[in-house]
Amino acid sequence: MRHLMVTLLAQPKRIPGGLHLDANKAQSLQQPLRTASVPEQLYIPLSQHIGEAAEPLVEVGDEVLKGQLIARSSAYISAPVHASSSGKVVAIGDYPVPHPSGMQATCIVIATDGKDQAADTSLRMEAVFDADPADIRQRVRDAGIVGLGGAGFPASVKLNPGPGREVDLLVINAAECEPYISCDEALMCNRPWDIIDGVRIMRHALNARQVAIGVEDNMPGAVECLQRCLDEAGENTIRITPVPTIYPAGGEKQLIYALTGEEVPSQGLPLDLGIVCHNVGTAAAIARALLQGEPLISRVVTVTGEGVRQPANLEVRIGTPIADIIKECGGYTDEAGRLLIGGPMMGFSLSSDAVPAIKTTNCILAASYRETPQVTAASPCIRCGDCVDVCPANLLPQQLYWYARARNFDNIQDYNLFDCIECGCCAQVCPSHIPLVQYYRFAKTEIWSLDSERQFSDMARQRHEFRTERLEREKKALQERRAMARKALKPKVGDATAKQAEIAAALKRVKAKKDAQSAGPRNTNNLTEEQQAKIAEVDRRRTSTGGQP
Ligand code: SF4
Numbered sequence: 001m002r003h004l005m006v007t008l009l010a011q012p013k014r015i016p017g018g019l020h021l022d023a024n025k026a027q028s029l030q031q032p033l034r035t036a037s038v039p040e041q042l043y044i045p046l047s048q049h050i051g052e053a054a055e056p057l058v059e060v061g062d063e064v065l066k067g068q069l070i071a072r073s074s075a076y077i078s079a080p081v082h083a084s085s086s087g088k089v090v091a092i093g094d095y096p097v098p099h100p101s102g103m104q105a106t107c108i109v110i111a112t113d114g115k116d117q118a119a120d121t122s123l124r125m126e127a128v129f130d131a132d133p134a135d136i137r138q139r140v141r142d143a144g145i146v147g148l149g150g151a152g153f154p155a156s157v158k159l160n161p162g163p164g165r166e167v168d169l170l171v172i173n174a175a176e177c178e179p180y181i182s183c184d185e186a187l188m189c190n191r192p193w194d195i196i197d198g199v200r201i202m203r204h205a206l207n208a209r210q211v212a213i214g215v216e217d218n219m220p221g222a223v224e225c226l227q228r229c230l231d232e233a234g235e236n237t238i239r240i241t242p243v244p245t246i247y248p249a250g251g252e253k254q255l256i257y258a259l260t261g262e263e264v265p266s267q268g269l270p271l272d273l274g275i276v277c278h279n280v281g282t283a284a285a286i287a288r289a290l291l292q293g294e295p296l297i298s299r300v301v302t303v304t305g306e307g308v309r310q311p312a313n314l315e316v317r318i319g320t321p322i323a324d325i326i327k328e329c330g331g332y333t334d335e336a337g338r339l340l341i342g343g344p345m346m347g348f349s350l351s352s353d354a355v356p357a358i359k360t361t362n363c364i365l366a367a368s369y370r371e372t373p374q375v376t377a378a379s380p381c382i383r384c385g386d387c388v389d390v391c392p393a394n395l396l397p398q399q400l401y402w403y404a405r406a407r408n409f410d411n412i413q414d415y416n417l418f419d420c421i422e423c424g425c426c427a428q429v430c431p432s433h434i435p436l437v438q439y440y441r442f443a444k445t446e447i448w449s450l451d452s453e454r455q456f457s458d459m460a461r462q463r464h465e466f467r468t469e470r471l472e473r474e475k476k477a478l479q480e481r482r483a484m485a486r487k488a489l490k491p492k493v494g495d496a497t498a499k500q501a502e503i504a505a506a507l508k509r510v511k512a513k514k515d516a517q518s519a520g521p522r523n524t525n526n527l528t529e530e531q532q533a534k535i536a537e538v539d540r541r542r543t544s545t546g547g548q549p
């Protein structure tokens, strides 16, 4: 029996707050989706997901095939890594990776051989719709599939609601709301069957009663392509729902609200409402893995902005350097000013294009300075409240800012800091140009770090308590053993009486002897003459020596 029932609204709701922004998607959608060339070298990071990094399974000098497993971890929250093309492993070491901090991380470097020869991956499943959900989850995990919407959470984990938990609604997030990014729209228009097949597999794995694909209502072409597939398949239980176009309608909680009117509890999960949400690109990747046997070795990436000559959506091998991808799109224009991974609202800047595209790279934005204006110096908050009006999470951004600035990490949590999705709407409208999101990220990082310190000291305290308890236990056990040993040595009641009787008899004998000695001449009546003579001699000597024998 199902415990949670969610109703899909006939008319989707408008999310609270949000901003109407210029979409700027047409540039990259002018050209059809195409596959990028395989680069000369692939830089494949071991960590492209949330969770434990994978461990290399290959060594420098090894020959690898396309789709071959090259790194994995046994941790539950992790994802394996596969070779994106055939070639030779030429290095394993630290290289720059796409990250806001500009950090380096361990990568497996493959010099490709141009053959693109594929390995047998054993991922394909016969009769997938009759398969055990646990088998489906294992194949999804083996394929290295993570959420392609940007977060990179392992998809197999999100396909497992856990014991006793049921899924009433599967939401497919196709509401690509951030300006410039159009990779999901390109996928929906060019590979709708992959998406529909993937959605059906996920529905089976989750045993979900309802499925809704949420698409922004400015993508009629994508809706049409998906609907055509559903009609051809005679599939009438998967609903495509256009939602009002507004940024950030594609936030997980925001899309769920738009489709159902339900609010995911503060710091809770959609599963608390019986809902699971997956990205549309993740659905396509699952279909390719389980129906065609291809692990996650490529993804669609939007390459756009006034700084690139031929904006487009490309299917890119994971590990391809961004410099190669830009070259594939005609190279930089003279207007190129900033290079970002992601969109202008939630993306981050790169200082170099010598980093690879990874599983979560949805957009490379080579922006002109006109598209991304320079940062203006911040001035004090004037308490205008504009940030409150646009917050899609119903937060009080200026309060969060005050507490973050004051490093008041207790009070800031009372204002639900962790419900902030870092959409940037508040900072976008702030007349004082305060970089609000940076303050929230700083506060979150500090709290996480304090929490992990607290956890560390809690663990140390627990270890100390366990040790003290163990020592106490051992001491008590020793005392008990000693007491038992002493008890074992004590005579029993019967033994004691006999012993006491013996002692009493001995004492009595001694006393009698003393009495006899002190009573004067001995009674010698029963002795022989010789004995009596000896005794008389002894008595005589004792008398003559004053009592000494
Ligand atoms: S928008 Fe900026 S100035 Fe206005 S209240 Fe918010 S933080 Fe203060």
Ligand code: SF4
Pocket: 390, 391, 392, 393, 394, 395, 396, 397, 400, 419, 420, 421, 422, 423, 424, 425, 426, 427, 436, 437, 440
């Ligand atoms: S960044 Fe956070 S606080 Fe600001 S508008 Fe978005 S959700 Fe609200």
